[in-house]
Amino acid sequence: MKILVTGGTGYIGSHTVVELQSKGYEVIIVDNLSNSSIEVLDNIAKITGKKPLFENFDLTDPLKTASFFAKHSDICAIIHFAAFKAVGESVDLPLKYYRNNLVSLMNILQGMIDNGIANIVFSSSCTVYGQPESLPAREDTPIQKAASPYGNTKQISEEIITDTSSGFNIHAILLRYFNPIGAHESAIIGELPLGVPNCLMPYITQTAIGIRPFLRVWGNDYSTPDGTAIRDYIHVVDLAKAHVIAVERLTGHKSEKKVEVFNLGTGNGFSVLEVIQSFERMSGVKLNYEIKERRPGDIEQVWADTEFANLTLGWKAEKTLDEMTVSAWKWEKALAEKK
Numbered sequence: 661m662k663i664l665v666t667g668g669t670g671y672i673g674s675h676t677v678v679e680l681q682s683k684g685y686e687v688i689i690v691d692n693l694s695n696s697s698i699e700v701l702d703n704i705a706k707i708t709g710k711k712p713l714f715e716n717f718d719l720t721d722p723l724k725t726a727s728f729f730a731k732h733s734d735i736c737a738i739i740h741f742a743a744f745k746a747v748g749e750s751v752d753l754p755l756k757y758y759r760n761n762l763v764s765l766m767n768i769l770q771g772m773i774d775n776g777i778a779n780i781v782f783s784s785s786c787t788v789y790g791q792p793e794s795l796p797a798r799e800d801t802p803i804q805k806a807a808s809p810y811g812n813t814k815q816i817s818e819e820i821i822t823d824t825s826s827g828f829n830i831h832a833i834l835l836r837y838f839n840p841i842g843a844h845e846s847a848i849i850g851e852l853p854l855g856v857p858n859c860l861m862p863y864i865t866q867t868a869i870g871i872r873p874f875l876r877v878w879g880n881d882y883s884t885p886d887g888t889a890i891r892d893y894i895h896v897v898d899l900a901k902a903h904v905i906a907v908e909r910l911t912g913h914k915s916e917k918k919v920e921v922f923n924l925g926t927g928n929g930f931s932v933l934e935v936i937q938s939f940e941r942m943s944g945v946k947l948n949y950e951i952k953e954r955r956p957g958d959i960e961q962v963w964a965d966t967e968f969a970n971l972t973l974g975w976k977a978e979k980t981l982d983e984m985t986v987s988a989w990k991w992e993k994a995l996a997e998k999k
């Protein structure tokens with residue numbers, strides 16, 4: 661079975677390609693390398709023994725996307741990761757985000773319609789829940805007005821997919837990721853943040869390795885046990901495995917509705933200080949950090965209700981926070997050795 665993975669040289673995409681290939685799927689990646697490197701293809705091959713097929717073009721280009729699909733109409737399912745994801749940048753450059761994230765999705769859906777491709781798995785985000793009134797967040801927890809253009813592209817994308825599926829033979833699984841961290845156990849692939857990271861885990865590992873002088877902990881006056889904000893961190897390999905199961909569900913005609921939504925988290929919330937403590941314990945490195953004011957736009961706490969994914973998808977995140985911080989640290993050290 662041939663699976664198209666858009667954004668397959670990126671962070672979550674590359675880990676998913678590894679899982680797909682190890683289950684025997686033939687993978688074709690489309691990526692314009694706007695936020696990833698061509699070397700990822702060789703790195704995937706080092707892990708799986710097989711280099712995925714690859715085409716480098718921008719999915720916002722309607723003609724290139726249409727001719728790609730005409731050439732590859734034997735694709736069984738698409739996993740659509742390709743998108744811009746920097747929340748802060750999306751506030752400064754909203755059109756860049758709306759254009760890239762929405763136009764590429766629409767071009768893909770058009771290609772599916774024109775070539776009879778029925779199955780798509782879409783990367784959504786827990787950001788659609790904002791700060792939920794009650795926790796944990798369930799799939800039917802009300803969606804809140806997006807706090808950023810990036811978040812809005814995820815909400816609008818979910819609607820575009822839902823509307824398109826209702827009139828055409830398109831079946832979709834929308835996966836709402838909580839906070840993916842960590843790297844493949846081989847430390848051959850992982851997250852490659854460009855410039856100064858925004859996200860907690862790469863900031864921690866870059867501080868520990870000496871790239872950043874100290875970590876700023878954004879706020880310790882939240883209504884949480886230690887005052888720092890709580891998130892549901894999920895190991896990227898657990899996340900990747902859920903995509904294989906979603907593809908199997910679609911191609912095996914096991915979906916109960918044309919569009920299904922699943923939360924992908926562990927169901928456990930950890931505070932910023934708990935993540936730091938896990939990192940220090942597992943790496944043996946004392947982290948230099950300072951408490952600062954809250955970061956604008958941050959929510960206080962969120963974690964997933966995972967029951968629906970556990971029971972219906974038959975998937976459960978397995979890796980602990982300690983395993984996540986260990987793998988992130990191993991990856992950061994591997995990157996340092998390459999320099």
Ligand code: NAD
Binds near residue numbers: 696784838
């Ligand atoms: P990433 O930036 O590492 O990967 C995205 C890939 O898509 C990159 O390789 C980039 O070059 C490619 N790309 C972007 N626009 C493209 C275009 N127009 N045409 C072709 N290729 C294009 O990001 P990631 O962390 O792997 O995220 C994957 C998906 O998951 C994204 O849709 C993101 O919004 C979503 N998501 C990520 C997180 C997270 O914290 N990482 C959380 C929730 C949802």
Ligand code: WQD
Binds near residue numbers: 838839
């Ligand atoms: C986690 C916690 C920070 C950095 C973002 C996007 C979201 C989703 C996942 C795509 C927060 C704190 C962080 C630092 C800190 N992406 N922190 N110091 O904000 O939950 O979610 O990534 O869909 O849309 O918004 O993740 O890793 O940035 O922050 O104290 O230097 O760590 O305040 O409490 P976030 P994050």
